[in-house]
Amino acid sequence: MKIAIASDHAAFAMKGEIAQWLLEIGHEVADLGPDSDARVDYPDYGYKLGAAIADGSATRGIAICGSGIGISIAVNRHPAARCALVSEPYSATLAREHNDANVLALGARLTGIDMAKVCILSFLAAEFAGDRHVGRVEKLSNPPIFANKA
């Protein structure tokens, strides 16, 4: 599975640790930056991740900032991205099963590295449940705000 990962400066160290671990457990990883812990703006990296999901260059994404909040908002601006901010693995599983989430957001200053890894394992292992959830996910892909802009 091709996984893209992006962060801000606050989560730069966690991003590196998780990217290395994902490689070690056999995934293909695209690190979308940043390349250092110099101050950056989380929306820039959230938008890069949303675009990578939209163009198919990644099938899953991991987005990390200090709290996970800012970058999760940025990723979800893209109608192709469904980004779930989580701090424990059950939400990561639900995000896949009910929302067909393709991006997981984590807060590097709030969630420890071991819990982050358990969330990611749950996210990568769970499958979309389909059924009654399909129409809802289709609505997430076609937000009315875009109809006004098309």
Added chain:
Amino acid sequence: MKIAIASDHAAFAMKGEIAQWLLEIGHEVADLGPDSDARVDYPDYGYKLGAAIADGSATRGIAICGSGIGISIAVNRHPAARCALVSEPYSATLAREHNDANVLALGARLTGIDMAKVCILSFLAAEFAGDRHVGRVEKLSNPPIFANKA
């Protein structure tokens, strides 16, 4: 402060309880539905809440579904909305201080009513910190995906 609240069927009971409590503690509340616990699609109510923030009819929003994930994705489709999914009050405070979040998302099946209320109190009490966060929030209001659609 005018607060709009929306949910899906899974969070209908919590929505009612929180709306009543917000009235009791002195807020103006707009209940955007649903009006029963019959099955609905969370994106429809998330989009209503995003529109209420965008048109200024509400200055803050509360969005609740089973996990909080689906409705938070829907709300964040609107570039005027900045929706933070939380399960504890520190994240709710950070969402205001760093991200100028105007909508709080909660998971009715994951977060109990007392914790939900504490999260809401922190969200309503905290102020945006401005400073280095201003430019980042402006970027959240101007996502590049809209530039392609304008």
